[in-house]
Amino acid sequence: MQLRDNFNSDTLMVENPKISKISPKIHIIGNDGWATFKAEGNCTGEGTSTDPYVISDLNINAGGSGSCIIIQNSDIYFKIKNSTIWNSGISFGDAGISLIGVVNGLIENNTLYDNYSGIRLDNSDNNLILNNTILGGFNIGIFFYANSQYNNVSKNIIKNGNYAVQSYFTNSNITIYNNTMISNTYGLYLAGVNHTITDNILKENLYGIRIGDSHDSKIFRNIINGSKSGAYGLYVINSDNVKIVNNTLKYGGDTAMYLVGGFYNEVIGNIVSYNGDNNGDHGVIIESSRYIILLNNTISFNTGSGLFLNEVYATTDYNKILNNKIHNNGGSGVIIGSSNFNNISNNKIHDNGAYGVRIGSNFNNISNNIFRDDAGGPYGAEIYISYSGNNNLIFANYFISSLFNPGRDLGSNNKWNSSSIGNYWSSYAGVDANDDGVGDTPYAILGGSYDFLPIWWDSPQILINSPNEDDTFELSPTFNISVSQGNVNNSWYTLDNGITNITFTGLNGVIDKEEWNEKGAGQIVLTFFVNDSKGYVGSETVQVIKSYDTPQIAIISPTLNEIFGFNAPDFNITINDLSPINATWYTIDGGLANYTFSGLTGFINQLGWGQKEDGVLTIRFYANDSLGNLGFEDVNVIKDTTAPNIAINSPIQDDIFGSTSPEFNISIIEENLVSTWYTLEGVAGTFSFTGLTGTINQGIWDSIPQGEISITFYAEDGAGNIGIESVIVIKSIPSQPGTPGIPGYNISIMLLGIFSIAIISLLKKMKKF
Template sequence: MYEKIKINKNKIKFLFALILLIGFNFISYPSFQVSKSSFDQDSNEIKSSGTCSPISIDDLPSSLNNWSWAETQTWFGGGSGTPSDPYILEDLIIDGGGTSNCILIQNSFKHFIIRNCTVFNSGTVLFASGILLFNVTNSQIIGNNASNNQFMGISVLASNYNVISGNIANNNTNYGITLGDSHNNSVSENIANENLDHGIYVGGSQDNTIFDNYAIKNGGYGIRLEQATFNFVSGNTASNNTNSGFYLLDSSNNNTLFENYAYYNGNNGIYCVDSVNNVIENTVAHYNKHNGIYLQNSNDTIIIDNELSDSIENGIKMEGSYENWIEGTTALDNGFNGIYSGWGNFNTFRDTIALRNGHNGIYLQYNDECSILENHLSNSTENGLKMDYCTDNWIEGTIANDNIYNGIYGFVIINTLIEDTSASNNGHNGIFLQWSEDNTIINNILYDNIENGLKFELLCPNNLVYGNILRINGFNGLLIEVDCDYNLIYDNLLDSNTDKGISIGSGCDDNLIYSNFFLENGIHALDHGSNNAWVGNYWDNWTTPDSDHNGIVDIPYSFIVGSAGSIDYVPIAEDGEPWILINYPNNHDVYGINPPYYSVTIIDDYLSEMWYTLDDGLNNFTFTEFSGNIDKSTWDLLPDGTYTLIFYASDKAGNVAFKEINIKKDTVAPTINIISPVSTDIFISVPSFIVKILDANLDAMWYSLDGGLTNYTFNSNGTINQAVWGALPEGQVTITFYAKDLVGHLSYANVSFSKTSGVDPIIMIIIIGSTIGGVVVIIGLLMYLRKRRKPGKE
């Protein structure tokens, strides 16, 4: 069969070199034909030594060495070229003699298998290989050894729907296995080690599956994809390669790399250049010389659930890369950073664990509009998160503890939101910003840091600091120094800081500090600036008197130390503990398997926190809304019984209040035992009933004589309704007793007995028995009297 092959000029660089390929004769470009002599070898006869000469099969109709010819050769292994009976070449040993391909098959669409062959010493011309397929479909290359060739081990060019599996392609001068301009092929369970260049090369090819291969100790890359798209690369091991384990370049787009392993490579575990829309998932990349994963000018990449540790530089490095999504990745013990991103915007870093890295957990340079969400960035030698020259970023839910320098450090960051972050036990500061402006820092917990909870230094104007908890820090809760002006600081809690709650240095002017709570600090506040306004703060050493009950202490607070001579003229007065009302549940309410719904009213001008417990504080559950449901997982674990539900509330002054109620859990339905009537009973008159119903939370009992259509409630044992009984026909009667508890659990039990008219059978038996007995007595008496009237004998 004859077929023209169209070559896309931009698809792959190596196809240009095909023009120079010895043995290929191009008739036209971009389409070409392969002539009869395209890859002819000198001889196909088996040598007397048992080593076969190189084999060339060209299945063009005009070719003399097509499959029909092959069937006549002594090395032919049988078959008819069909799916059920493929041609076979097997158990051959072929020496290419350093000049040609060992096995060449081209222009073939029949089914064939090459297996268990040993091919070596192919030639040095471009693409000369131990096994070379050109314009081939429906082949299986299985279990061969294509090592020690002077160019390629196995090459598949312009060929589709082939299987290359279980082969060894080691110590080849160029690549172990090559796919070029080939699609929908499967390359699996091969070993491509110690090749002078790459282990496996995929160029200009798409929709191939590359899985469970080994590419180890190659001189170039383990597995390289160039202008390759929509390929699935999974379960491969690429280690100890001179360059990177996996390399995607030159518009290798829309590929998926899943569950691969990249160890001890001389450059990177995975390296992507100028490629987009790829997925890197569940990869393990350890001990690589530069980076675990490196993206360069590569966008829209999803990097998810990878393990990246012990690289000399970074777990992940990105440069000039945009709109990438990094989630669920673990980056541990890397020499530089867990993740580094430079000159890239719109990236998302989520649920990353970056611990014990040599510099920073995450380091962003010149990154704008990125999201850093719910990451754990601790125990690094410098900072948990470092940002330089970054604008419009969003940082939320980060944990940054136990870093040698700072939890978060920012240099020239602008218009960034930092919220709901926890930073503790860092060697310097929880958060430290320099030359940064227009940032919002809200609802963070910054505690137990060696120096400061939050620090602004050097030209940090117009920042908003709101709703933060800054407590137990070694120096200050908040330190502002050197030309930091026009900052708004309000509604923060500054508690138990060793030196000062807030310290403002000289040259820091026009800051507004209001509605903050200062508790048990060494010194609550210091101000060496000018024109800073301290308005309406709570000072735990100045809470009374408030004679007019307006919430303001009558006398201004004048104990703000420093050269500014600042005074808070309207200090907040003590207003007592929060007021709590439990709207729902009610005391002694009973619940089943579904957790109780609650509704509370809590009033305090400076409410700080709310929580509840069901075990007297062993487990506490915070809440922010005044209504909701009790935690289901906790409720599920509780056995049936009575529990005390306690609601707590604290205010920013440290006052705590609580209210409690008792609730019951009942997951068992009532039990019903019918004592009377029983199934053998027969009744003429209205029967009575005796039932024993057990349930600690019983709500209602009733019975029915018509399957529940009509019901009759009762509170104690008694007699069936007279009118209903009278209306029943004779025959079998079924009475069903029901019981429901307060949760709504329903139980029932029934019994059937008989109804009859006339004399009660028992009474009839008594009457008959009595009558017979009476007749016997009378007869006996008469016989006695007759006997007495006879004259006796003398």
């Protein structure tokens, strides 16, 4: 069905209009009028709350004049439902359904179109308008004309008209709940007090919601999207004590929320994003208003500034902007122009296209906000105070900004710190030596002002005293750190870049053994951390090396091929290892018998030594450490318990020598010969020689009287074994020959003497053997 549109240029279509009984226009006056209407068979019911009069399933065409249905001066219960009501007149008082002086009416599930007003209420209370569809061709979808209260408009669809719902100022306590209003000039245009507007969807209207002179009203949980350029999503004018809570205003073509001329209004928990077609379109404007509270709102991605406070015909003072998130707006986050005594606190303001906050007014308090990475505007500042901004107080804010100096002050007598604290500046270059949370030097603000008490707290600074870089350990090392600045609250370290953190107390300790043992050999990075009571963290790293080396043994004694006899050798060793040594032992038989010992010195077991044959013996020393690594070292020694064997080749027994000392030639069987010497019977001392041949000392020989002389030869080996062999020679020096034929000598007597000497010599030999 095609409808005419007296108020919009569009041609509208109604799909599947109700197939209902065609009815003439209806006009019921008073309760008696209802009785007559029923008696004529036009409705059902008894007019009670449980059995109301019911007008239903009608199709009423007013023919372009007057109203389709008029109910007047009625306080009984009735319903108008399931009807198609259309084509009223276009005069101000014409409507599809008009209630005048009516109480207890229910208008439900009707389709109304092509009427001046779809539903009009005048001096009517406690009526419910539910689940109706009001389509184009109307000036006002639902119109509260005058002196109506406690009416409820719920779950209706109102499209393509001028005003979806309108109320004049003498009405009150209207509830508008869960309606859908699309493509109207005004979604809601209300005056009057104590209205409740909740959970409605207003889409692509020129204005979403406009209320004026509407005190004590509540606007909760509405979605206002796509308001047109040149209009506002939510416009509140000259209204006090209005609560605007948890609404969403997005994708509007102009400023999303505009509050002007009000007192004590509260704007809480709203989302205002992606609004505005040009730079003058802001997220929220507050003008000529006082004591407004903006709390916990998100104002973001709007073309202009996020929030603009300004004076037009009255001052905009004493407002509170608290705990809001204001970010990524094309202009500044907040503009305070010609607005005094405002409190901007605890907001998160970041990534806006100009300043974080721009101030052109006086006596404002800017505190406890977080400013981060706003573009800084032409003056490169998070907060910019113009020449007209005086006596403002800025303190306890956090400026975490890439801007070199995020403050600029061209006004006068502005204070950038309170009596106890200033602001945090990420570009502050000073220190806080006494850890009182205040930087020791002022922070300079561009324009000549100073923050004399900048918030600053130095992170703890760690020095690792041990271990040192590239120290090598097998077992978990000890550590010792010192903290050069800051107060330590907690301490911890990690061996795996923070996957596992091990806490500790004090300044020294031992690296956790389980964590250490899980690490393989090679480089390990130890990172130590400390934090302070504010959560600031200081850290320092050191790289150490984990090794699996075996114990290294060095044998000082015995030495290689050292010779020993019957007595077992002593020993002296050294052991180098990064881990404690668990046990030490040695073997002299290839491990058949092991002999443990403690310390680094001792004696080879005498019993075991005595059981070994002469020859080369291998002594092997062992050591294992606490990690189970085993080291060993060998030394070969010689056992020799056999004395050298001497054979005297010459002189032979009873060789006779005269004045010339005899020569000798001997043989010695001994692999480890160390020294040789001889002695002469009756002569003190020994006479060493080398080799196997030689001559008896001539001088000593000369001093020996004639007769038998025992020569004893000695040979000593490396083990101290001594071999001995002797031979007896005769020293005989003939007398000098006399004059031949000397008289007086008897030859017989001379022979007897020679014989006697021979007998004596023989007897001595026999005695010897």
